[in-house]
Structures are given as structure tokens and as C-alpha cells.
Amino acid sequence: MPRVVSLFLPTWSTDRLRRKLGDAAPPPETPFVLIGRQQRRRSVVAVDSAAFAAGLRVGMPASKAQARVSGLVVMDADPAADVEALERLALWALQRYAPIVAADPPDGLVIDTTGADHLHGGEELMLSGMVNRFCHSGIAARAAVADTWGAAHAGARFRANPTLVIPPGRHVDVLHRLPITALRLDSAVTDGLRALGFDTVGEVASQPRAPLALRFGPELGRRIDQAMGRVAEPIDPMRTPDLIEVRRAFGEPIGAAETISRYTARLVDQLCHVLEEKGLGVRRLDLLFHRVDNTYQAIRAGTARPVRDGRRLTRLLTDRIETIDPGFGIEIMSLTASHAEPLMARQVISSLVEEPEADVSDLIDTLGNRIGERRLYRVAPVASDVPERSFMRVAPMSPDNGENWPDHWPRPARLLARPEPIETMALLPDHPPVSFTWRGVRRRVRRADGPERVFGEWWKRDAELVAVRDYFQVEDDAGEHYWIFRAGDGEHSETGSQKWFLHGIFG
Numbered sequence: 298m299p300r301v302v303s304l305f306l307p308t309w310s311t312d313r314l315r316r317k318l319g320d321a322a323p324p325p326e327t328p329f330v331l332i333g334r335q336q337r338r339r340s341v342v343a344v345d346s347a348a349f350a351a352g353l354r355v356g357m358p359a360s361k362a363q364a365r366v367s368g369l370v371v372m373d374a375d376p377a378a379d380v381e382a383l384e385r386l387a388l389w390a391l392q393r394y395a396p397i398v399a400a401d402p403p404d405g406l407v408i409d410t411t412g413a414d415h416l417h418g419g420e421e422l423m424l425s426g427m428v429n430r431f432c433h434s435g436i437a438a439r440a441a442v443a444d445t446w447g448a449a450h451a452g453a454r455f456r457a458n459p460t461l462v463i464p465p466g467r468h469v470d471v472l473h474r475l476p477i478t479a480l481r482l483d484s485a486v487t488d489g490l491r492a493l494g495f496d497t498v499g500e501v502a503s504q505p506r507a508p509l510a511l512r513f514g515p516e517l518g519r520r521i522d523q524a525m526g527r528v529a530e531p532i533d534p535m536r537t538p539d540l541i542e543v544r545r546a547f548g549e550p551i552g553a554a555e556t557i558s559r560y561t562a563r564l565v566d567q568l569c570h571v572l573e574e575k576g577l578g579v580r581r582l583d584l585l586f587h588r589v590d591n592t593y594q595a596i597r598a599g600t601a602r603p604v605r606d607g608r609r610l611t612r613l614l615t616d617r618i619e620t621i622d623p624g625f626g627i628e629i630m631s632l633t634a635s636h637a638e639p640l641m642a643r644q645v646i647s648s649l650v651e652e653p654e655a656d657v658s659d660l661i662d663t664l665g666n667r668i669g670e671r672r673l674y675r676v677a678p679v680a681s682d683v684p685e686r687s688f689m690r691v692a693p694m695s696p697d698n699g700e701n702w703p704d705h706w707p708r709p710a711r712l713l714a715r716p717e718p719i720e721t722m723a724l725l726p727d728h729p730p731v732s733f734t735w736r737g738v739r740r741r742v743r744r745a746d747g748p749e750r751v752f753g754e755w756w757k758r759d760a761e762l763v764a765v766r767d768y769f770q771v772e773d774d775a776g777e778h779y780w781i782f783r784a785g786d787g788e789h790s791e792t793g794s795q796k797w798f799l800h801g802i803f804g
Contacts, residue, residue, distance in 0.1 A: 305440065315345075328347045330344050331374035332373060343355065351366045396413075398534065416669040418669065424460040442461075443468045447480070448468035480521065486517060489512070541572065543564050577634070579600065581635045583632070584596040584631075588626065589627075603638040684712060729781075730781075741774050777802070784796055
């Protein structure tokens, strides 16, 4: 089942210009519009969120907009620059999300994420990650995913808040309730349908096709069929001349898995030869299959470090051949290095004494392409005495940052995501408890070691100027070892709540 993401950038033109102007851009709360010439008059062609809230709309005469809103910032529109920047954005999305990405002018991107959502934590996390990344960059965004380009396009613009996942097979029900403007029709067709009393897609789709085609032409029926999934709407993948790509066209379409695997190996060998000439190694590899029905299937493989080993890259791609549906046949195969980095040859020195360093990058690549790169990580030390701040997740093959955990006190093998409160009984304020209750189970302390005092990091916030924690390692009657602490020094209320918490488990 194909899955398509539509990324809608409602204020793309003004957001792009704001990013370009930098410090010289108008403040976000100031209404900002772009003016262009339509026939013989100057009118508004783009508005930001502040201008929209002030009542300004696209198509309004420029003079009327300036008269309605005092302090309005007006600049000339540059549609060509908008499209060029949108194509650069599509190239960025190609390198990050999926092999099939295209610009959807004037204000969006379309991404075929079939079989790729698991690499990003699922469709909901993938969409929210997209939207958050754009919002943090100062670009308003909404996103929707559906079975068809038309349904995703309509969902992103009329239902997403800010994301929308239309379950597989449910896009028709969603489309029927949307306004007819969701069909990507010319404004003259939309106005004509409204004049006839049609308001929603469902009302138009339920009518006989012939009278509508006679009056409005074939475009109306084609858009309905594309959105419903009755007619294919291929996405032309974004490609640039600087991407390294090799292709193979077939006189007769192919479809057998063995044949696809054989030609995949040949394409990998050709690509590795080009990479060797350029001194590069591949980090992300896209294998595209152009079917005879003018649609695409794709496989993406990533590596933890630059690779130019043909056998290894072939295995990463052919491991997922079974996910490809050749349909009535594949007429073109193309292999693209969508992300490549310099790779210098290394001299291998034989040694009878030292063992060669183990290379686990092949295993990391295999696992990463099956479960997703983001789910593979290792824990690296951070220079902080506060336990929950003393580590961070890094990529499996990231270089050592030189930091290390303090070794004067041992740390538990399992650190809870958040310290959990416990009920305790202690003989003296500065002594460890003789018993504690955690998750409804009372445990008697047989032996304890501590305290280890951890001070707050005063440079992060004022509340930590005097905050302290006293950590104890305790063992209960069952032989289980726990890491508990008291929030405070046991005497002064300003140092903490004086309550006890369990923070980790040893062993």
C-alpha cells in the first residue's frame, strides 16, 4: 500500500523572505504582505499569520490592504525565488526522509514514504518531527499522510492540526467531507461548481461524470480519480546534477526477484567505480524502480560511515528486495548516492602482536536499515555531576568525546527515567533509611553506603544555587541493590524538599 506525505507551508513566501532578511526582517507580530502584479493592478499575493489575523487576504488590492492595516510592511513578491528555494528544500528532504521527494509549488513538498516510516519511528513521529523541525527554523508547516497524493494534499491544507495521519484505506471517507477546493482545481472550475450548489468533494463525486465533464472538462474527473486512488499520480523524484547516479533501462520489463538482485549488484559496482574516481564513500543509497505504469518503487539504505564496498552495499539493498512490487514490470532501475562523503584509502599494517580493531559498522548498518537509524545509539558521558544530565545519546559510530564518568562512586547499571518517590523510615536525618517502600512493596535495608553529596548546577538556574542531594547505595534482605537519595541536606528546607527518591538499580 503506497503512503504519501504532503508537507504544507502556509506562509512559505513570507517565511522565506524573513529568513533571508535575518535581523533586518520585520518582527513576527508585525503584519507583513508581499505584493505582485495581476493584470493591471497590484494586489496581495502572500500574507503572514499576523496579516491574516488582521483580515488581509490573498488577492486583495494592495491599496486596500495598506489602508486597512496601519504599519503594514509591504515588499515585492519573487515567485521564482520561492520556487527555487522550495526545490532546495525538497533536496534536503530527499537526503533526510525518503528517496522519492518533489516540490509541490507554490507552497509544499510531496514525499513518498512507502516503507520508510519505520526508519523515523512511525508515521505520527515522522510527521511531528517534520513539522517541529520547520517550526524551529521559523517556517510554519502542516503535514498529512494518506494513500494518495491528492488525499494527503487535501488533508494537509484542510484537516491537519498540525499533523494528520489518514489510516490506510480511509482516505475516501475523509475526502468526501472536505470542500471542493481540496481537489486542486482551477478557481474558475471551483467557482462554477459552487454556483451549481456543490460544497463538498463527496457531493461532486456522487454525480454522473458525463454532464460535469461536458461543462468543466476532463480535469475535474481526473482530480477526483487521483485523490480517490483510481488513477495513478506519479511523483517525479527530485534530482540534481551533483548527485552521483547510475541507471539501467531494459528493452523488456523485468519483475523476478532474482533478476532485480542481479541488476542491483551491477548498478552497485558501477556506482562504486564512480565513487572511487571521486574519492567518495556513500552514506545513503537510493535504488529506484520505474514501473511500466509510470509509478515508482524505492529502496533506501544508509551506512554509519562512508562505504565503497560493493558486496556490502549490494547486501543492504537486496535484503529488502521482497518489499518491491514490480507490478506489470520494471523498465528502468536507477541507483543514486543521495549522501556521499570523502573516503580515503587506508593502509592495512600486518601485526603479529596487536589484534586488529573490531569493525562493527557492518552490523550497525544491517540493524539500522531494518529498525531505523534513530533507534540505534550508544551512551556517551557528559561533564555533569547530576546523574540525569551526565549522559547523552550519540550515533553508534560517533568518536569518543574524551569525557568519562566519575569513578570515585559507582553508578547503577539502570537509571530510572525519572526519580520515583519512596516512603522511608530513618533513625537520624543524616543516616540512610532502615526501610523504604517502593511501588507498594516494603523493603528492609540490610546494609548501606553513603552519603555521596551531589550539588546543583548553579549556572543553569537560580533554584540550584543551594540545592543538594545525598545519595546512598542500599541492599535489601533479598540482596537487591538500589540507589536512593534525599532531596536536601536533611536540615535546611531551602536545600530541597527532604523527601526520598529511588533513582537507580544496580546489577
